Amino acid sequence: MKRKLIAAVGVAAMMAGVAACGSGDEDGKSGADGFKGETLTVWFMDGSNPEKWTKDLKAEFEKKTGAKLDVQVQQWNGIQQKLTTALSESSPPDVVEIGNTQTPAYAATGGLADLTDFRKEAGGEDWVESMNKPAVLDGKQYAAPWFVLNRVVVYNKKIWADAGIKELPRTRDAFFEDLGKIRAKGKEPLYLPGQNWYFLDGLLVEKGVDPVKKDGKKWVSNLADPKVAEAMKLYKKFQSYSKAPKDKDEATPQQAEVFAKGNVGAFFGMSWEAATAIKANPEIEKQIGYFTIPGETADKPSGVFLGGSNLAIAAGSEKQELAKEFLKLALSDTFEGALSEESGVIPNKRSLQSHLEGNAAAEAAAPAVASGGTTPLIPEWAAVENAPNPIKTYMTAVLSGRTPAQAAESVEAEINKRLAQKQ
Template structure:
């Protein structure tokens, strides 16, 4: 893929109120205008996919599609401004965790009827981010998630012949690498917080809770604490710094050196390792992050994108026709095959065949989730991220309860910024 899809998820920042304008009846079009403006983020949709989709859309409707490529850097402010103007993009890609904030402001059209028509088999875990207060304000497009990227040569040197299927088997295999080889069993930085979010999801926990009419930290919850203990158990096998995340340094570059048994990361990180050291490509393997039992993979954070229609678009009908085509099995399947992303229907995961990283990611999707789908969440992720601070405190010896107490004041302050 051309970009790091993690940039699409959990982007922090304030969303300003949007007054939906134009198209008051929700379905009229400007006289003589038959061009649909569509914003896609850089790297999300291959050029040929866009060309074919535009050609078929024009053949079906007589309308043209004008694609505009946007970059993630600064997109929240740009989109906020665009949605408040008279001529907003009609259809646009939006980060899945950003969707609730835009829905709250009134910038997104209600797509509940469209969901009833074409979304009966959308994967529940993907669709949750497109729903706000019971209404469908976007359509799930794709997600990506983390897998175990491992060095088959290192694992063979340790005498490990099969990949683990449970959390305990995974930990035992890593310990064996440490005992029988000179390699670092796993490179797991102390602040790989999206992986921690996955562990919380796997425990059935929540990072926030309602206290009266406001959201507050839920880091003191026993389920969150259990996730932190799991993180600590695995991080103890790593030499990675406890106060850095997976981008400092890039863990793909660390893995490229060939002396690390495994990392937990995205498929593009393996590609980065190969770019840094082409010789390692033959040794790279992937498997689904094992959960507590073999029947249920570990929880994972699902980062990706939804497609939405501007509430102020004067071309609501055309926009919905565009979504019907873009989200059809043909175009969803082609996107999955070309980009290695997880499509919005489990039935389309067969299109991932032959892409080892995507095949390893797919089994965990049904049990995956996101950060809290509330508009108030955005400010939590601003640096210094209190969840990162929490993890480092746990890894440096504090109990999860003590670490939670250390950061919950700042956590609550940030949640209160948009309440």
């Protein structure tokens, strides 16, 4: 998933001094100096590996193994083709960061090492299930969940206070009531353009339905499913509180920049979007607050799209054991916790969410992770999201007056065509 990780306003400083993680066993190559003279190459994506975390990890890895760590930061532009090529070569990078929704496709081509037997050793028994799902293909573990981010309600404290709202909503009905109170005060309650596809995907996750389904041996559109219609009707209700265009997405214009003008009560956004709003209008900073997107009941938040990254070992790497030593260290509680503190990302274990304390945006995002999900985890899916995304066309059609069934029928042929493309 392409994203720029910008620490949210108020991120707590990373804990001082990362504790040592032990020197491992003395037999084989697991002890200190066991891999002396070797170099492990790791590819991180731009913005994913914060400076102090990387420095501490490198020092501990080299101390523990005796090997050198070569960290190479890659750019998002063109990474899929670059990674595909690299994994097919005789000397690929040993460890790679991969977008969580892209992992199954790379696993299906044979580019990633099977980590099924390694999962327990890496701490996998405690990984959050929803985070680990994209790292598994046909029952086998091909990567390890590293972190995720998800949307929260970013709101204007002054507008909510002026509307007489004293407590943040914990259910969807209460949320709608509050949006109504803001509208009664003459403000735009919510900025939600008609094509915020990832917000809709979260509602689909909550309904337990995918936008595609298997028909024999092929994948086809599932937009005609009644549960998809339910999710879209819910989206339409949210959108009724917004003046945003029905035929644009959240980046056209940037929703955070609209929010920065101070006339909108809230929007559904990522933590880093607050920084975008503040850049556009520094005065808005003191008014920004966050809360978890409410679900039907107070005990379960709304479904959300989980975008994030996994760490995997290249199947062609000749340093499988050294790569596993790296994963054990990078995924340890010490370094997962440190990553969360420095970057505000959600760690792969629920027990580590305490490291998010003091980061209001991350604290708001964390409760929804367990009930979150992703887009369909199939190689064919990427073609569906290529511009112009037919699901966005479907959304605009429903918001413009067509029934969900009519809108689904109008884009079904295009979706099926894209799903049939050879990958």
